[in-house]
Structure formats: C-alpha cells, structure tokens
Amino acid sequence: DHEVLEYLHNSSSKPRWKNSTHTVKPGDNLSAIFKRAGLGDKQMMSLVHGNPESKRLASLKPGHKIDFAIDLDNQLQSLTYHSNKLDSFSFTKEEKGYSYSQASRTPDIQLAQRQATISHSLYGAGMEADMDDGLIMELANIFGWDIDFAVDIRKGDQFKVVYEERFIDGEKIGNGDIVAAEFINQGETFRALRYINSVGDKGYYTPSGHSMRKAFLRAPLDFRRISDNFNPRRLHPVFKTVRPHRGTDYAANRGTPVWASGAGKVVASGYSKANGNYVFIQHGNNVQTK
Secondary structure, eight states: OHHHHHHHHHHHHSOSEEEEEEEOOTTOOHHHHHHHTTOOHHHHHHHHTTOGGGGGGGSOOTTOEEEEEEETTSOEEEEEEESSSSEEEEEEEOSSSEEEEEEEOOOEEEEEEEEEEOSSOHHHHHHHTTOOHHHHHHHHHHHTTTOOTTTSOOTTOEEEEEEEEEEETTEEEEEEEEEEEEEEETTEEEEEEEEEOTTOOEEEEOTTSOBSOOSSOSOSSOGGGEEEOOBTTOBOTTTOSBOOBOSOEEOOOTTOOOOOSSSOEEEEEEEETTTEEEEEEEOSTTOEEO
16 A cells, blocks of 8 residues: 555656647648657657558648647657647557547537628628628528528618537637528518438528528629629620610629529520620529529
C-alpha cells in the first residue's frame, strides 16, 4: 500500500508528458509543425509509417489545430488533428506503430429568434436584425418557391425566423437549421416549419402539411444579384427602342450558377444578339422557361 501511495504521489506531481497545440499556417507542412512542437523528422516519419491513415495529414488546412502529447523522453505519444471545433482524428502510440481513431462532438443547441420589417431589401433587413449571410440566404431559399426576393419585395414586408444556434463549452460556433419562419409579402402571409423524417431527410412544410417546394422556383439566381426588374417601357439596350421587357435581368460574375426553374429538358441553347447567351428549357404541360 505504501508503494502504491508513493507511486500515485509521484505520478500526480510529475507530468508524464507535455502537451502543446499548434495552428496550421499558410504554407505549412507537417515537418515544419513537428519542429515547432520540438520534434524532428525521425519522429514525424515514425508516425507517417506507423499507420496508413497518416496520409490524412498530407492535406493541412490553415487555421486547423494540431495537439501534441510528448513524453519526457521527447517521444510522440499522441497527435490529434482538429479540422473544426466538432470533428477530430487522433493517432496514439502503441507497441508497434500508432492506432487511429476519430471523434465528433455533439454541440449544444439553443433556439434563437429574429424578426424585422423591410425598408429597402431582405438582405439589409436581415443584417440589421443581426442575421449572418448564411441564415438570410436559407430564409430566402425556404420561401423561394413562393416569393421572388429580387422583384416581389416591398417596403413594410415583415419576417420572423426561429433557428438553432450551436454551442461548444458555452461558446457559439455557428448557426444550425431554421426551425420555423414566417414571411409577410405584400400583405400575404407565408409560414414554414422544418420536418425531419425517420431517415433524417429534412424538408420545410406549411402548417397544413404541404411542401414548400413547388413545381417552379420564382427566381433563377441569388436575389442579391438583381439589376433590372420587369419594365413594360424599358429602352432596349441594343436596339435603342422602347420595348416591353418580359423578363428579369440579373448582374452576376462570370461562373455564377444559374438554376433551372424546375425539372425539364434543354431544347435550345446558344447566342443571339437580342438574348445574348441563352438556354430554353421545356417542362411538362407545354411550359417553357428561357
């Protein structure tokens, strides 16, 4: 018993190894990080050859963190790579080589609410209500089958949204899904509730159980890219004559994705002076979008 107590005393007073955490910097490689941790290339190669999963350490991303546990003989006992605050993988020294394991923490979820009245745009109102870019766009995507946020929005429109906030150890690490939302557009009220089925698929539905997804999207692009709305008296930019404008012009960088309004078949694509680059899509029920 005396020997056991002496061992426990010595173990508690003398750390068995030293721990350190290092953040991956732009241009870093594994050798450089090992050197900052006080280890040489021999230790690095021992890990690299000690488990085939070590190939995951070949793709280091700036901002990610690596924990080292090094014993008093300056031998690497474990290495843990954190790709974010939730997910990590580790290598632990064994008699021969290193074992490999993965871990994923479950964040604490709290519900938060935001609401706003629109004075200029949905995006501006969302930012004023302390919503981040992703949350604003998720709100627009939910109601995008009923509202064209580029052309339908009016001053005085209102929205409310209840969404998840994710926390780890009391620190907020980001937002989760929207749980419920309401949008009042030109006096008409739209409501959406999140539903997750038995296999984990997520969808949004009206309170009466109808899917928010319709046959056609109201707009083919991110609503922030609008440049020119419907205008029956528009001066044509090419022919310089007043012609009805039966479409919506969007300004977007080259490479910006354009969404089909719904399922269909491409029946024409090309270039014309009047249209520029164009795609015509044939849908069911003799409906064609351009």
